Amino acid sequence: MVLSIDNGYGHNKVYVNGKVFKFPTSIEKLGITANGFSDDSNIISFNGERYLVAESATNPIITRNFEFLEKFTPLLIYYAIKRACVKFEDITEIRLGLSLVNLSNPLNKERFISLFNREYIIDGQVIKFKNVKFSVQGVGIYNMFKKITKNTNESNVFVIDVGYNTLDAISFINDKPNSKQSFANEKGINLIVNQLKTYLSNRFGISNLSEQKVNEVLQTKTFKFRGENYDLSKEIKEIVNSYIEDIIYEIKTRAKDSFDFSDYIVFAGGGAYLLKDHIDIQPNYVFLDKPEYGNVLGY
16 A cells, blocks of 8 residues: 655645545644643654644644654654554555755755664554655646646646745656756745734734644634634735745746746645635646645655
8 A cells, every 4th residue: 555645844645545634744742731632642652752743733843844854754654644544564655755945955865765764663663664755746746737637748847836835846848857947945835824923913912823823814814813803805915915926936037938938837735725816827827626635646
């Protein structure tokens, strides 16, 4: 059985046994501040420490960078298998997607590969992940696009994968990645969340808004404060439009030929939902259904 997982900073997206699901990339180390009301099924013992994972992590670790992924990816993969209700020994292959931001650094790539050359003690078991294959985020989306559209290999396709912390722009010419017109950066929709958090803090005088709460405001476009509901549609639209202008400008600057001359520009990743609602749609723009699962369905 193959497990495909898109290892994201906002959510982990998973495809296994014919099903897709996602869960927040939230991890809380159990200690004196642990929430005693959390679901015990989400508590995992990992290398001598106990953690709450996903929705049960009410006070999650805030720092999310390469070191975070390096430390906790084995835990997140184990949790994904557990959540899928499949047996660990039934997983014969793991397909793991990572941003070009992480994989473009040879040292980081080597460090990440080494994660799966060692054993871990998880929930009292000795665990070693076998047959782990790596893909650049965006490649799965390209494969999924070809599968859905039955697209010929002669087309030029430009994939824009808008994640939570990262933006990956991957160009394909005649079915091959074009490194000169591909790039990645850390301009995911977390920039929108951070700007919205700053706005809420300044307007309402709140300094401790959680990331989860700000994401909720972003989705609903409303904020309830001291019994009163505030419509923030206008403010959020301005923040999102500013973000879109920024990333489109950078894409046009760094990959102008791909942006101007590709037969298809495919938008995916969780941020594609926001872009679809705010961007000026062009004839060659393609938005995948359930865009956050584009990679795992294509790996």
